Amino acid sequence: MSLSYQHHEKSDNPRFEIQNVPLPDLGPNDVLVQLAVTGICGTDFALATGKLGPTRRILGHEGIGRVVALGSSLNKDDIPIGQRVGIAWIRDVCGRCQICLHANGSENPRCLRQLHSGRKFDGTFAQYTIAPARYLMPVPEGLPDEVLAPILCGGITSYKALKNTGATPGAFIAISGAGGGVGALSIQYAKAMGYRVIAVDAGEPKRQFCLDLGAEAYVNVASERDAAGAVKAATQGKGAAAVLVTAGSGAAYNASLNMLAPFGTLVCIGIPPPDQLMSFHPLQFIDFGYRIIGSCTGTQTDLLEAIEFVERGLVKPKTLLAKLDDLNRICRETAQGKVTGKYVIKL
Known part of the structure; x- marks a missing residue:
């Protein structure tokens, strides 16, 4: 079983609740990631209101964790068990829509299918999530999880x-x-x-x-x-x-x-x-x-460049640690403009 924080109702004052849910099923080209932390983004709360269109019940898109299982088509030599990865807003790109084709094979985060965390994929307000292997985002070792998580979106x-x-x-x-x-x-x-x-x-x-x-x-x-x-x-x-x-x-x-x-x-x-x-x-x-x-988030190359600023000590995310059951309080504080810095949930 996996503990997750699920979006419960859509309104101007959205509410979340903790639920135990089965581990997600792995497709042949998916990896299972056990998450250590997840950052909280204002977009999660905007999605939860229902005003930005349909969502998954599990939101969140600033997760740091490690690969714990591979789909049947994947090889441990290519994706090691224990690989540290980031689970961000962009979970995959289709490669076939007008925007992807315009990029001539280069990564483009504006893919029209919008394969986003919390929209087409369950998000990171959970202990486990899945990610497509072709868009897996390895992140470097060294930085603490709670420092790295806010870089994945903010x-x-x-x-x-x-x-x-x-x-x-x-x-x-x-x-x-x-x-x-x-x-x-x-x-x-x-x-x-x-x-x-x-x-x-x-x-x-x-x-x-x-x-x-x-x-x-x-x-x-x-x-x-x-x-x-x-x-x-x-x-x-x-x-x-x-x-x-x-x-x-x-x-x-x-x-x-x-x-x-x-x-x-x-x-x-x-x-x-x-x-x-x-x-x-x-x-x-x-x-x-x-x-x-x-400006819409960035590519995986942009992410690695952004992380380098943190590794060099030039950018130091101001983080506030929280627990899953703090999410409703944080949602209210965010709506009231009381939050400075970035909340990060320890899972």
Whole structure:
């Protein structure tokens, strides 16, 4: 039997419950992974509301564990028992859809079949899970499980988004939602990659947290009447070369465009509810040359690059350890904006 935390009901206040379930059945090309830890991502709670479409009952997508069994078609010489692996958002790619074919055989995390943890595969809020061997993600030894887990989603998403900005090292990067789990990692990656960081979030308790991570300035949107003006003041009137929106809020997106310098890039990471939309006038793009791009997690190569920053001590995830039965409390705290850093569940 496997202990798992299953999504119980869909609502604005989702609820989870612990259940004992049978070990998942292995297909011939699957591996069974015993998980040691799993990180918690805001996307898990968004999925649990039901507003992002159908889900599996077991969510979670930041798992670290070890291979304990192989499907009948697999060879122990190719995949050793005990191999340390990461179970992330992308569990597989089809290789056949329009996006996969466009990649010419290269890995593309935007596969249209969306073979994601918690969507098409049971997630990592469980002691055991299965993974397709062809997309197995070995991770290096050395780093503690609870340090490595947040890199599987929050870390790689932050790192890939910064790569996608096209900004020159030394430029200002504004991070909206900087005090959250992804935002905190974005500050550290941006600093390590040579950018100057302006942290943007709501509430004074997050100010020192963001400054301690390496931000040069903090803009409190809860008390600042002109957040865009405050960002421009912090950048000596230039504006930011790029704004990363990690906050899941349409209002955050609408406020962020005016923080940009001419020819700046707005990078979309946070996922607002479906009814919260961006509203921009085309003249803003015509006059100032702004770009808007969406950044979607990253490839396995991106992940290994993101892990290297942690191995070198340049990025240090701020983790809070928890147990499976803490998940409902963490869900409430996340919805209230009370969480700074990343929760990691010991399994």
